[in-house]
Amino acid sequence: MTDDDAAFALLSRQITTASGFALAAYKDKCIRRRIAVRMRACGVHTYQDYGALLAGSPHEYERLRDALTINVTRFYRNAETWSLIRRVLLPELLGGPRGELRAWSAGCASGEEPYTLVVLAADYLDREGRGDELARVTVDATDIDRVSLERARAGCYRSEGLAELPADLAERYFEAAGPCRRVVERARRRVLVRHLDLSTEPPPRLEYNLILCRNVVIYFDRAVQERVFQIFAGALAPGGFLVLGKVETLFGPARDRLTLVDPRERIYRRPSS
Ligand SMILES: C[S@@+](CC[C@H](N)C(=O)[O-])C[C@H]1O[C@@H](n2cnc3c(N)ncnc32)[C@H](O)[C@@H]1O
Structure with a gap:
């Protein structure tokens, strides 16, 4: 192990202990x-110096956490995948x-994915004249990042964020x-x-379809x-x-428990029996 690796390992332990991440x-x-990225932003050059800075600054822990959880998302992200979910799965x-x-x-x-799904489900049921059956739809939306989860709970988005969603x-x-x-x-x-921390916690419930x-x-x-794939299969x-x-x-x-049903859109299925 190089000095750099040792310093990195030490810093990782410090971050995990202090932040629970x-x-x-x-x-x-x-x-x-x-x-x-965070070290550059703070103007420090070694893991030791960054560790010392973190120790004295709870705010920097928050910024680091933001940097570590990459929260990029959009409504209807990867339109072809949603189109298949809409035409076939729902x-x-x-x-x-x-x-x-x-x-x-x-x-x-921040919720764009679960809300896209629920909107597509509502649209499907409405078109079938079964709009009053929306209670048959439940979506558990989980993430490790509390700031994103707050946004998801609020469910308010700027109009530009909806740009890829079909206009109707x-x-x-x-x-x-x-x-x-x-x-x-x-x-x-x-x-x-x-x-929910996917890397350490069990699923919210079982029997998802x-x-x-x-x-x-x-x-x-x-x-x-x-391990996470096994959790999904179960x-x-x-x-x-x-x-x-x-x-x-x-x-x-x-891989042995699920069948690949659409290689392009990376869709797998648990066999029926
Ligand atoms: C790039 S976003 C993907 C959002 C959405 N699924 C999409 O495709 O648009 C990755 C999300 O994974 C979350 N994440 C990272 N590690 C996680 C973990 N251990 N448990 C749960 N969520 C995690 C991040 O907080 C972030 O919100």
Whole structure:
């Protein structure tokens, strides 16, 4: 181990102990890059100096946490994936008199992903003349980042944030809230926002028929990714779908439990029996 590695390991332990953010779950390269950004911003050049600075500044812990949890997200991010969810998955899950959507948006950031899903589900049911059945839709929205979760709970977004959402959906399922747009209440209340660290905690519940975990596991190291994939496989009901990010691939033991049904959109399915 080089001196630099030893100093990095020491700093990682300090951060994990003081902030509860389990750095060991993430790829080393990713963490080093994010810490370097904060070190540059603070004008320090060594891990030791940054550790000393952190020790005297709770605010810097918050800024570091912001830098470590990459919260980039958008409504209808990766339109082709949503289009497939809309055309194929939702009719399959919500169709028929017993249709239900029990979804988990794992790593939901500020809520654009779970609200996109709930808006699409509302649109599907409304078009079927079953709008009063929206109570059959529940979306658990979880993330580790408390600031993002506050935004998700508020559910207020600037109009520009809705740019990629099909215009008719933005028109019908959002209302003005001061200078912002907010998902209409009947849809918004189908989303339950809560804190959950995917790398250490169990799923909010079991028997989901749709799990979205997009652009989250990519930051985890391989062992943690494998564990999280196993959690997803176990939390899916028979016939349930798992949607990963465009560049993410399922591996490890979960690969034998789920079937790849759409390689392009990274959609996997738990066999029905
Ligand atoms: C790039 S955003 C992805 C948001 C959304 N899924 C999307 O694709 O647009 C990654 C999110 O993962 C969250 N995250 C990172 N580590 C996490 C962990 N251990 N548990 C839960 N969420 C985590 C971050 O806080 C961030 O909000």
